[in-house]
Amino acid sequence: MTETARSKIEGPSLEPDLDALLAGDEKAFERLVTQESPRLFRIVFRILGDEEESQNIIQETFLQAFQRIKTFRRESKFTTWLYAIGINLARGSLRKSKRMTSLSDSDFDRLQPSFSKGMFVETVASWDPLRIAEQTNRHEILHRAIDRLPEDYKTIVILRDIEEHSTEEVAKMLEISGGAVRVRLHRARVALREMLNPHFQYQRQSAE
Amino acid sequence: MNVVYTIKTLLGLAPNCKKVTSFLADYVEGTLPRKVSQQFDEHLGMCKCCGPYFDQYRTTIDLIKEGREVKLPAELVEHTMTFLRNNANLSR
Numbered sequence: 242m243t244e245t246a247r248s249k250i251e252g253p254s255l256e257p258d259l260d261a262l263l264a265g266d267e268k269a270f271e272r273l274v275t276q277e278s279p280r281l282f283r284i285v286f287r288i289l290g291d292e293e294e295s296q297n298i299i300q301e302t303f304l305q306a307f308q309r310i311k312t313f314r315r316e317s318k319f320t321t322w323l324y325a326i327g328i329n330l331a332r333g334s335l336r337k338s339k340r341m342t343s344l345s346d347s348d349f350d351r352l353q354p355s356f357s358k359g360m361f362v363e364t365v366a367s368w369d370p371l372r373i374a375e376q377t378n379r380h381e382i383l384h385r386a387i388d389r390l391p392e393d394y395k396t397i398v399i400l401r402d403i404e405e406h407s408t409e410e411v412a413k414m415l416e417i418s419g420g421a422v423r424v425r426l427h428r429a430r431v432a433l434r435e436m437l438n439p440h441f442q443y444q445r446q447s448a449e
Numbered sequence: 450m451n452v453v454y455t456i457k458t459l460l461g462l463a464p465n466c467k468k469v470t471s472f473l474a475d476y477v478e479g480t481l482p483r484k485v486s487q488q489f490d491e492h493l494g495m496c497k498c499c500g501p502y503f504d505q506y507r508t509t510i511d512l513i514k515e516g517r518e519v520k521l522p523a524e525l526v527e528h529t530m531t532f533l534r535n536n537a538n539l540s541r
């Protein structure tokens with residue numbers, strides 16, 4: 242395959258041929274699957290953390306897209322519509338599975354800072370850059386923390402900060418307002434900062 | 450934080466910690482009005498809490514973005530297409 246041919250199939254800018262998809266054309270679906278399944282898989286896998294289940298979700302996503310394509314209203318990008326299907330399936334699967342060990346809403350709220358008359362109640366101790374750098378499992382610590390976020394916060398961190406979709410796209414995928422995306426992303430980052438805090442603070446010299 | 454600045458926050462002439470921390474996402478993205486952004490610069494520069502808090506907020510974002518790679522399963526496309534051919538009424 243030539244480079245141009247490849248970029249025609251896999252390039253990010255290509256809008257799928259809707260008429261061909263509407264007609265159920267196999268080649269058009271093959272192009273769609275080739276172009277979108279890798280990105281969609283990454284999102285679904287980050288939500289679920291299970292390769293086999295993620296692969297099932299991808300298959301089901303494209304099947305549903307095939308079955309429901311006549312309901313696509315062209316108000317958003319086609320890929321946004323497609324991803325919304327996949328994300329919904331992934332979230333449904335996560336809720337059904339007993340693997341979910343996320344924080345309760347009240348525990349999540351406790352990770353937000355408290356203020357008195359607009360000022361921090363507790364002082365904020367600095368993080369130790371050396372300790373962060375030396376902690377080779379820092380990404381492990383972070384991803385365990387992300388997994389503990391309530392599901393709707395976790396999804397937004399994955400879509401906005403990791404996969405770097407725009408606020409508007411994420412709002413459409415999740416059918417919430419852009420404001421809600423911004424607020425939840427911020428609250429999620431704040432909660433993550435708090436969960437990382439004990440791992441990264443300067444350690445007190447143990448007093449003998 | 451010095452006394453003058455504290456009085457300014459109480460009079461609403463400067464943002465307090467709660468306001469600054471609530472708008473850090475917009476501050477990082479650079480979407481705040483310039484005047485507000487400058488007020489935040491000033492606050493972050495002198496507040497013993499918000500200064501480190503902001504550094505940690507940014508470090509957290511950096512760590513999230515460094516992320517870990519997701520390995521794609523082999524034959525993801527092929528398996529999906531086989532599934533579609535078996536379950537969807539595609540036209541050739």
Ligand SMILES: [Zn+2]
Nearest residue numbers: 466496498499
């Ligand atoms: Zn402050």
